[in-house]
Amino acid sequence: MNAIRTLKLAGAVLIVVASVNAWAQESESSAISAATQGTSKSAVRKANRALSRKVVQALSKGGVDTTGINVLVKGGAVTLAGSVTDPALIDKAASIAKGVSGVTSVKNALTIREGGP
Template sequence: MKVNNILKFASGALIVIASVNAWPQTSESADTSTAPAAEGSAKAARQANRALSKKVLRALSKGGVSTSRINVIAKGGAVTLAGSVTDASNIDKAAEIAKTVPGVTSVKNALTFKEVGQ
């Protein structure tokens, strides 16, 4: 009889210990505490990327490169120039101008030459 009671008590204690370790945690508390910070930082990063793209476009315009067919994609300081130019010499010129913009860490030049009307 004593052995049965001891076994029941020991198995009950093991169940309690196992259930404490495996206690379900709701993701709501974690989501509400980290989501605004993550969302805020992601939003700030998008805003910074848009601002850098605009700075590069402004610099290209001031440098004499037509930006009507150029798309500037910025992500964390890395800038990609995509689209086309009507003067082949503007391909390298655009990359050089983009490198001088504050905040630009690297430039990938994917510009192509297309004559007007193509």
């Protein structure tokens, strides 16, 4: 009888822990949508383009050749896509992008570009 009661208690604790974790994730996305709510789509796009330009400028100043790099921004989340010639530049680009004000997260999808003949 005590084993069944213990199993029920353990199951209830797992359900509570899972629901608290799901609630925390939902509130984070709600905060982002609340920040952009009431803002027109064109204003959001303009802000995304401005942040993209800031990241590209920071990369250039940091010594990263931005010729093969696309900087995509959506609400402060930055994605670096494209290719670089030196493997060390992949981590350097992500580090520089994280340091730009307004950037909330960086997804690094850069690859190494092989030098052609």
